[in-house]
Amino acid sequence: MSVNFGYTISLPRAVDLDRNDFSVALRVLRRLPELESCIGCGGCTATCTAGAFTEFNFRRVQTLVRRGEYGGAYREMNKCMLCGKCRLVCPRGINTRAVVMTIKRELGTGY
Amino acid sequence: MKNHKVIVVGGGAAGLQAAATLKELGVEPLIIEREMQTGGKVRRWHRLFPDFTSASEVLATLEKNAEGIETLCGVMVDSIDATGVTLAGGRHIKADAMVVATGFDLFRAELKEEYGYGIYDNVYTSADIEDMLNGDGVRLKDGSAPGRVAFLHCVGSRDEKVGQPHCSRLCCITAVKQAMELRESFPDAEIYNYYMDIRMFGAGYEEMYRSAQEDGEVRFVRGRISEASPTIDGRVQIKAEDTLLGRPVKMTVDMLVLAVGMTAAESNGRLGVGLQSGGFIAPRDLFTGAVYSPDAENIFYAGCATAPKNIGETLNEATAAAVKAAEFLLEK
Numbered sequence: 001m002s003v004n005f006g007y008t009i010s011l012p013r014a015v016d017l018d019r020n021d022f023s024v025a026l027r028v029l030r031r032l033p034e035l036e037s038c039i040g041c042g043g044c045t046a047t048c049t050a051g052a053f054t055e056f057n058f059r060r061v062q063t064l065v066r067r068g069e070y071g072g073a074y075r076e077m078n079k080c081m082l083c084g085k086c087r088l089v090c091p092r093g094i095n096t097r098a099v100v101m102t103i104k105r106e107l108g109t110g111y
Numbered sequence: 112m113k114n115h116k117v118i119v120v121g122g123g124a125a126g127l128q129a130a131a132t133l134k135e136l137g138v139e140p141l142i143i144e145r146e147m148q149t150g151g152k153v154r155r156w157h158r159l160f161p162d163f164t165s166a167s168e169v170l171a172t173l174e175k176n177a178e179g180i181e182t183l184c185g186v187m188v189d190s191i192d193a194t195g196v197t198l199a200g201g202r203h204i205k206a207d208a209m210v211v212a213t214g215f216d217l218f219r220a221e222l223k224e225e226y227g228y229g230i231y232d233n234v235y236t237s238a239d240i241e242d243m244l245n246g247d248g249v250r251l252k253d254g255s256a257p258g259r260v261a262f263l264h265c266v267g268s269r270d271e272k273v274g275q276p277h278c279s280r281l282c283c284i285t286a287v288k289q290a291m292e293l294r295e296s297f298p299d300a301e302i303y304n305y306y307m308d309i310r311m312f313g314a315g316y317e318e319m320y321r322s323a324q325e326d327g328e329v330r331f332v333r334g335r336i337s338e339a340s341p342t343i344d345g346r347v348q349i350k351a352e353d354t355l356l357g358r359p360v361k362m363t364v365d366m367l368v369l370a371v372g373m374t375a376a377e378s379n380g381r382l383g384v385g386l387q388s389g390g391f392i393a394p395r396d397l398f399t400g401a402v403y404s405p406d407a408e409n410i411f412y413a414g415c416a417t418a419p420k421n422i423g424e425t426l427n428e429a430t431a432a433a434v435k436a437a438e439f440l441l442e443k
Contacts, residue, residue, distance in 0.1 A: 039269070041307040041335035042352025046359050060357050089225065089337045091307075093271035 020068030027106045028065060028099070035062065035099055037092045044086035044096055050079045058086055058096065065103055074111040077104050115440045117433075118143060118196050118206040120188050123151020124173060124422055125212035125414025125429040131176035132433035133210075138440060141206070142182040143196065145378075149174065149182060151214055157244035159422065160288040161315035169422065188213075190383040193407040207443070208409040208436045211384070211392065212429060215373040215415040218267025218275065226266065226369055231341040233257075236266075236371045237282065240289050249296055249366075252345065256297055257365040261349055262286040263336045264306040268372030277389050279372035279419045283309055284316045286370040287323045294327040302329045303362070305336050305351055313421060332360065339367055373419040384410065392416045402432040411436045 029036055042059050050056045056079040065073050077100050086096040115138050119130045122144030130140040142149065153173075156166040187199035195205040220228035220236045228234045232252040235243075243249045251257055264286050268279040283306065290302050304323075309331070311317040323329040334351035342348050347367045353360045375390030384406050385393040394417050395403040401417070404410035413432035414425040 039307055040354055041265075042333075042354040043335045043337040045352035045354075045357075046334060046350045047337035048359070051359055057352075057357050059352065059354065089335075091265070091270040091272060091335065 015067050015069055017067070022068045024070060024103075024106050025066050025068055028102050031102050032095065032098055034092065034094050035066070038062070038094060039092065041091060043089040043091065047085045047089050049083045049085060050081050054079050056080065058100070062099055062103065065107075070107055070111050072111065074104055074107045074109055115139065115207045115443075116141060116205070117208045117210060117436055117440070118204060119210045119212060120191065120196060121151070121212035121214055121414075121416070122146075122149030122182060122184070123212060123214045123414070124153050124169075125214065125416070125425045125432075126151070126210070127173040127177045128426045128429035129210045129212055129413050129433040129436075130180045131173070132430050133437060134177070134180055136433065136437040138437050140180055140210075141204070142177070142180060143186050143188050143198075143204075144182060144184045145187045147185045149177070149184065152217070153422065155238060155241055155245075157241045158288070158292070160284045161313065161319040163288075163292075173426075187378075189381055191410060192383060193409055207440055208411065210411045210413055210429075210432050210436055211382070211404070211416050212413045212432075213376050213378060213382070213392075213416045215391075215419065216376050218273075218279075218371040218374050220266055220369045220371050222273050223266055223270075223369070225338040226263070226336070226367065227339050227341065227347070228369060231339065231347060232345050233347055233365060234339060234367045234369065236369050237285050237289060238371065240292075240368055244292060249293060251365055257293070257300055258297075259301045259362075259364045260290075260293055260297075260303070260366045260368065261336070261347075261362070261364045262290055262302070262304045262368045262370055263349075264304065264309075264370050265335065266369040266371050267374060269307065275372055275374055275389070277372075277391075277419070278310060280310060280312060281419060281421055282370040282372055284311060284313065284319065286368070287311075287316075287320050287329070289368065289370075290329045291319070291323050291327045294323075294329065302327070303364070304329055304331050305334055305349075306331060307333070307335050313423075334360070336367075373415060376416065379416070387417075391418050402428060402435055409436075409439060411439075 061076045080100045122142045133140040189199045336351045395405045411432040413429040
């Protein structure tokens with residue numbers, strides 16, 4: 001019989017680049033190599049129609065996916081309405097709508 | 112060497128310095144300048160980073176050193192080859208060597224339509240701010256003092272959308288310098304700088320950035336402004352992401368200043384010398400051949416014709432190009 005002393009073990013918060021599985025990220029980047037050129041300026045998130053009213057942050061979610069952090073990414077990307085304003089402002093010319101669709105396709109609804 | 116003639120194309124900082132050096136070395140330079148006056152972009156600037164040296168002081172020294180040098184103003188060079196230069200209109204001037212010091216163009220901010228330059232009131236470029244500083248001081252359209260100002264870095268730099276993939280290097284420090292000049296004029300104003308990356312590459316630049324943060328109370332927000340729109344009372348509303356918070360920000364300012372980048376001079380395309388992909392002139396190589404042309408052994412390059420440079424780098428390169436041109440003539 002186990003006794004609950006009220007202690008729990010906290011999982012480490014660090015993005016673990018030793019252990020993360022990059023297979024999905026690599027598949028996304030193979031299709032859209034220009035995504036690697038993101039400089040994180042936040043123009044996409046600033047202009048985002050969905051992000052104006054929800055927590056959706058395109059810059060953050062796609063960066064997490066590139067780091068192998070997929071948890072919740074499909075659900076987040078589903079908030080995108082594909083309006084394309086982010087693509088207009090991106091200084092790197094990244095096809096941001098294709099990024100949304102590719103991440104969703106590669107991850108599947110499980111995330 | 113007195114009979115040798117070197118044509119210096121462009122009478123800005125690089126051209127004046129190259130011509131003065133050639134003269135010192137006993138060569139006869141001829142400056143050809145497209146504007147009605149030499150001095151180039153430096154003439155438009157008020158004070159210079161990182162120590163607020165007066166631009167006119169620097170220009171006066173350059174002009175004094177170039178005193179007495181034959182100069183054609185208001186004359187456009189059309190093309191250059193090993194025999195000399197051809198002017199717009201077809202006249203050919205023979206020369207033994209050429210120093211190309213054609214400089215750069217300022218990025219035309221109206222191409223970034225989303226910032227409303229030339230459409231909304233109270234959206235200015237960094238060059239407009241210099242004009243105002245040289246005139247009656249910085250004022251809003253209605254003549255009043257700004258209470259809240261935002262600077263935006265990287266307008267026409269690092270931007271594929273307008274064909275300017277390069278970093279212009281100097282806009283970061285210029286925006287910081289101008290933020291401090293506005294602080295000096297308007298002690299109570301709120302001043303924000305929106306940036307993607309802060310690139311402080313020169314001696315004294317990082318110190319000036321820190322001083323803007325600490326003494327100037329300039330607030331730096333890491334995020335690129337995505338769009339600006341006018342408000343009903345003539346102010347400008349801007350949107351960005353504060354990328355360090357991961358949240359969108361919006362704010363209304365009295366004045367939006369666009370730190371415009373340095374683009375390749377439009378005239379480069381006509382000159383007939385090899386260009387780099389961004390339109391700047393291609394030197395022989397970036398290390399030991401920066402002042403040499405790969406196209407002809409008597410063509411030399413100086414200053415921003417080949418890449419964005421600050422004034423110090425430009426003057427050093429102009430000196431080097433002039434020395435190499437004189438050496439070439441001596442060996443001939």
